[in-house]
Amino acid sequence: ENREDMLNSKSNRLTEALEEANRLFDGVCRAREAALDAQFLVLASNIGKEKANELHSEMSAFDSAAFAEDLLTFMGINRTEIEDSDDSEDVPGGFLPSNAWQKMGEEALKYFRRAPTFHYMMGSFKSDPPVPKQRIERQKRANRGKAERAMPAQLKKMEESHQETTEKEVERILGILQTHFENDPDTPISFFDFVIDPNSFARTVENMFHVSFLIRDGLAKIKLDEDELPVIEPMRPSTRGEDDVRAATRNQVVLSLDQKEWK
Amino acid sequence: QVSELVQFLLVKDQKKIPIKRADMLKSVIREYRDTYSEIVNKAAKTLQEVFGLQMVEIDTKRHIYILINNLRRAESEHLCKDKEKAKMGLLMVILSFIFMKGNSVKDSAVWEFLHRLRVYPGKHHKVFGDVRKLVTEEFVRQKYLEITPIPLTDPPEFKYQWGPRAAKETSKKDVLNFVAKIQGKNPTFWTSQYSQAEATP
Numbered sequence: 001e002n003r004e005d006m007l008n009s010k011s012n013r014l015t016e017a018l019e020e021a022n023r024l025f026d027g028v029c030r031a032r033e034a035a036l037d038a039q040f041l042v043l044a045s046n047i048g049k050e051k052a053n054e055l056h057s058e059m060s061a062f063d064s065a066a067f068a069e070d071l072l073t074f075m076g077i078n079r080t081e082i083e084d085s086d087d088s089e090d091v092p093g094g095f096l097p098s099n100a101w102q103k104m105g106e107e108a109l110k111y112f113r114r115a116p117t118f119h120y121m122m123g124s125f126k127s128d129p130p131v132p133k134q135r136i137e138r139q140k141r142a143n144r145g146k147a148e149r150a151m152p153a154q155l156k157k158m159e160e161s162h163q164e165t166t167e168k169e170v171e172r173i174l175g176i177l178q179t180h181f182e183n184d185p186d187t188p189i190s191f192f193d194f195v196i197d198p199n200s201f202a203r204t205v206e207n208m209f210h211v212s213f214l215i216r217d218g219l220a221k222i223k224l225d226e227d228e229l230p231v232i233e234p235m236r237p238s239t240r241g242e243d244d245v246r247a248a249t250r251n252q253v254v255l256s257l258d259q260k261e262w263k
Numbered sequence: 264q265v266s267e268l269v270q271f272l273l274v275k276d277q278k279k280i281p282i283k284r285a286d287m288l289k290s291v292i293r294e295y296r297d298t299y300s301e302i303v304n305k306a307a308k309t310l311q312e313v314f315g316l317q318m319v320e321i322d323t324k325r326h327i328y329i330l331i332n333n334l335r336r337a338e339s340e341h342l343c344k345d346k347e348k349a350k351m352g353l354l355m356v357i358l359s360f361i362f363m364k365g366n367s368v369k370d371s372a373v374w375e376f377l378h379r380l381r382v383y384p385g386k387h388h389k390v391f392g393d394v395r396k397l398v399t400e401e402f403v404r405q406k407y408l409e410i411t412p413i414p415l416t417d418p419p420e421f422k423y424q425w426g427p428r429a430a431k432e433t434s435k436k437d438v439l440n441f442v443a444k445i446q447g448k449n450p451t452f453w454t455s456q457y458s459q460a461e462a463t464p
Contacts, residue, residue, distance in 0.1 A: 105349050117347075
């Protein structure tokens with residue numbers, strides 16, 4: 001606190017504070033108080049050092065305010081017009097042109113030994129032969145890049161198709177199930193009727209595989225009818241209360257079907 | 264090998280971020296580690312003789328280098344991009360403020376000064392964008408400015424000084440001349456700064 005006040009070269013506040021600390025120290029009889037006193041001494045010496053610094057630069061008084069004004073003048077400030085905008089409350093009238101800082105920079109650069117930044121030029125200083133070579137190289141590199149990119153892209157596509165087919169199939173089957181059910185809403189479809197393909201055992205297994213996805217995702221459910229034969233029906237989102245979902249996820253059914261049975 | 268290193272250095276210098284010896288070894292010299300110093304010396308010579316650029320080691324412990332121009336900039340040369348010019352303008356203003364104020368200034372003093380030039384740390388600037396970032400990060404990374412915390416300050420305060428690149432690319436004398444020109448005075452007007460400027464090569 002009062003840091004700025006103490007720093008002021010014209011004030012004796014720092015000296016006064018030190019004198020008071022001296023007086024207080026006479027009354028000190030506990031270690032904690034002595035520690036506080038030591039802390040104060042550190043702060044005081046820091047401030048003292050700063051004060052001394054300020055003294056030094058005041059010898060050749062540098063008026064930063066005047067410098068700032070001169071800089072603005074150099075940058076071409078227009079002082080006749082006064083800004084009406086809200087954020088110019090603490091800024092004196094006048095505004096800087098858009099190239100103000102560039103102008104500053106141009107002048108500043110004269111005092112710097114800055115290495116110019118190096119950029120490859122499009123053209124070549126040499127005569128024609130080198131230029132085509134560069135182009136060919138670049139093209140080759142570009143082609144290779146494209147070829148490489150083509151390969152991974154192809155592979156990606158194949159992989160995707162594997163996954164996609166399963167999903168697509170599942171969706172397709174869901175669609176079929178829903179359509180059937182729409183046409184005949186009160187009759188659940190016999191599970192076996194649904195999945196068995198009379199012509200192909202493999203296909204049957206595949207169908208069962210896809211249906212299991214639907215069940216897992218809660219989009220369809222299987223239950224036993226009066227004859228203890230499984231029937232399948234799509235789950236309508238509206239009917240899917242929490243109980244249903246919980247019940248659906250609890251049951252796991254293992255169906256076995258071999259070729260003989262299928263036949 | 265030498266020409267590869269020369270190209271490497273020139274391209275690396277574009278952002279004005281100092282170049283580490285480790286990077287040079289990794290990208291260019293690789294297998295030729297033993298002849299490293301010879302290659303670097305030859306590269307420095309090429310830079311000097313062909314491009315007029317000087318390779319300066321600003322950190323001898325960690326071996327970090329910068330490129331500076333050996334030649335004084337000719338009056339009519341303006342091959343800089345506008346943004347670069349503007350940044351140099353701001354930098355020069357800050358460097359001159361630091362020097363004239365005794366080579367070390369508190370961050371609050373710097374920003375108070377920039378305030379007068381319509382540059383605010385919290386406000387997006389039309390030319391510089393995020394000024395605080397430019398000053399405290401970019402300029403520091405490029406080694407133009409050195410910002411160090413002042414001990415025992417709460418909330419923490421920082422002091423701003425010239426960075427090693429600034430010391431190499433310009434001089435106290437140049438900066439004093441700049442200030443003198445702006446203020447229309449003779450550099451001898453500020454006796455203490457003038458004697459400092461004369462003393463430093």
